[in-house]
Amino acid sequence: MKRFLAFVSKEFKHILRDYRTLLILFGMPIAQILLFGFAITNEIKDAKIAILDFSKDNTTQEISNKILSSGYFLLYKNLSSTRDIEPAFKEGIIKEVIIFEPEFGKNLEKSKLANIQIIADASDPNLANMLIGYTSSIILDYQKDLLKGKTLPPIINTDIKMLFNPNLKSVFMFVPGLMAVILLLVSAMMTSISIAKEKELGTMEILLVSPLNPLQIIVGKVVPYFFISLINYIIIIILAKNVFLVPITGSIILLILESVLFLLTSLSLGILISTISNNQQTALMISISALMLPAIILSGYIFPVENMPLPLQVISNIIPAKWFIIIVRGIMLKGVSFSYIVTETAVLAGMTLFFVLLSIKKFKIRLE
Amino acid sequence: MQNNFIIESENLTKKFGHFTAVDAISFSVKPGEIFGFLGANGAGKTTAMRMLCGLSIPTSGKATVAGFDVYKQTEQIKKNIGYMSQKFSLYDDLTITENINFYGGIYGLSKSKLKEKTEYLLDLLKIPEMHTGKLLVSLPLGWKQKLAFSVAIIHEPKIVFLDEPTGGVDPITRRQFWDMIYEASHNGVTVFVTTHYMDEAEYCNRVSMMVDGRIASLDTPYNLKKEYNAGNMHEVFVKIARGR
Known part of the structure; x- marks a missing residue:
């Protein structure tokens, strides 16, 4: 020893x-x-985005606000034409563009169908996927609010909970x-x-x-x-x-x-x-x-x-x-x-x- | 086997696959003797020595070291021998005192004995006290080599094995080194030394010349020179290596 x-x-x-x-x-x-x-970090925080709103009505304003107040996104600029989209991405600052079709609010009310296009910068595929995921879920959330109190179409409600690491x-x-x-x-x-x-x-x-x-x-x-x-x-x-x-x-x-x-x-x-x-x-x-x-x-x-x-x-x-x-x-x-x-x-x-x-x-x- | 020899070997053989490194060597060494093991590089000197130290199990043959069997009693052998290899065997990043304490420690020396030995060694090697706290790396090779030898016999072993101890050392230090070997031998330690410096062979009591794993010749340097009609050991070696 x-x-x-x-x-x-x-x-x-x-x-x-x-x-x-x-x-x-x-x-x-x-x-x-x-x-x-x-x-x-795999989290999204203050990702810079641009919005191209052809409709500029109350509904699009509400959705935009909801997205921007989530804490995940930050409005970098408002675009006015589809021609601005590509240069905006090439600048390298924005990661996502959200486009509302013309007459968005009216369409939604009349025909119950309105379109939003989300374009993401997929040079970083993981990030692009996450951004789209986050955006869609916010929009879905808004949609749910619209349906409140109405019993129109049957929808399946997904309630997501992240266990162990919320x-x-x-x-x-x-x-x-x-x-x-x-x-x-x-x-x-x-x-x-x-x-x-x-x-x-x-x-x-x-x-x-x-x-x-x-x-x-x-x-x-x-x-x-x-x-x-x-x-x-x-x-x-x-x-x-x-x-x-x-x-x-x-x-x-x-x-x-x-x-x-x-x-x-x-x-x-x-x-x-x-x-x-x-x-x-x-x-x-x-x-x-x-x-x-x-x-x-x-x-x-x-x-x-x-x-x-x-x-x-x-x-x-x-x-x-x-x-x-x-x-x-x-x-x-x-x-x-x-x-x-x-x-x-x-x-x-x-x-x-x-x-x-x-x-x-x-x-x-x-x-x- | 008789008991008045401290190392006895009979037909000791070591094979690595088809290659026979040591081929049936037989010899015996008396206590207190300086026994030289000479030969060219690759002649099997180191392999033979490793078997005697219990580092390597022989393929066949018999041998005892300090009365212990090289097959079964390697642990007892290790307690009774000292060893210094051709590579420098102390730690460069420890101080002189720490090196001494470490080697004394692994051989189980008591604290008081260690202290006594340390003082004795520092005095013997004439190492000034200011150097004892310095890392070994800053010391000249000659000092290190002498210290390594002193450390190898710090536990007062019966036999010390030296594997080409003077490689890369200047002639004066080599001479001093051999003085230390004589001193140890005088104190009763058997010295088993391998070397390929033929002038060093002259310093040994008896010399065995190894060629291709066999002992080609074994006698006192005087008798060998007479037998081969040579002026010095170098000539003896050349004649043996050429097969006369």
Whole structure:
């Protein structure tokens, strides 16, 4: 035990002395969560639009007001002719044009049919889709008001409720993924690099010749990163909860236990990578290409797994981050209890065991 | 096997696939001896040494180190040996004291013993106190190499294995380094050293010449020179390597 402690204390010295890496280790999670929280947003707020009103009656005025007072849209200018539409879009400021046909109000009253055209700038397809969605629902809303008290045509009323994230805040979705990526980055990547470093410098030989056994060496390497990751993790939770008001509806103890499990998965991955790489560069390259990229792209962190083509959906199952993200979203946003995430937990535990066994096997082969 | 040898090897062999790195080598080393393991790069010196240190399991043959079997008792062997490799074996980003404390620590030295050893070493290596708190990276290579050797025997092992310890070091430092080896040998530590500097072979008590994984010749430097009718060890080596 004394030998082991001497080893761990050496590891901490290595880490604390390398202040640049230390700065990255602790600065990056904070930078990432602030970036994702503030910069990347799927919400619409004050989108600039133009209105081309050929009718200019009470009804069109009411609809326009309703749209502009929603908080999502801002009137940039009123157009007077269809020829103005294209130049207006080319200017690049407005994202949508709403056109009311002539005699809109009269048509609506007489023939019960009036037309509005919505033109959106689809150079950003996602945004265009959202703008149109928002606009149509406002118009639909207006239509419902018109029908009040009248029993004319039977209509199906859709009542929409957004569960777990009523304001559709994207930061709610990013935080769980961010946790996964940071934990992976710090624990897996840094562990693999630090073990590979001993190999590269030749000090691994000395350690193996010493009475320390290989298990002590590996565990000793992992311990400091375990604590650093834990600290990082707590920083993320505090920022998410206090700056972005992400709720933790479920049990925080369960959340932490699950995160520790994922931390162990990441660490075991780091060890596995270090057994197959002989220098720091290789360890870094493998960590980035085999861990980081899949964790960002295929885990459901940013892009929903359900929308991927089938082969990718299948592949996503072998990515630990995917399971962890499901767990974290479940606990934080939906407040689920352990019984709902047994499968995901079992998958992570199984993966960890598999990585550890594989590493032990690889490590032994190397010693031969 | 007899017990008055500290290292004994009988037909020790290591194969990597079809390649035989070490081919049935047999030799024995007496306690306190400086035993030189010479040969060109790739002759199998390092592989042989790794087997004796318990880093690599032999393919066949028998060997004991400090009385322990290289197959089954590697843990006991590790407690009784020191090791210094051709690559620099200390940590550049730790200070001198921290390096000493670390290696002392993993060999289980007590705090008081560590303190005593640290003072002794700093005095021995004539490292001024102002340097002990500096990171190792700022020290000249010669000092580092001598420190590495001192650290390798900090736990007073029975045997110390040195794998090309003087690579890249200037002649004066090499000379000083060998003085330290003699000192250790004088104190009863067996020294097992590999090198490809033939002049260093002269410093050993006995020398084994390795060619293509086999021991081509094994004797005192004096006898070898006589046998091969050579003026120095370099000539001996050339003659052996050419097959006389």
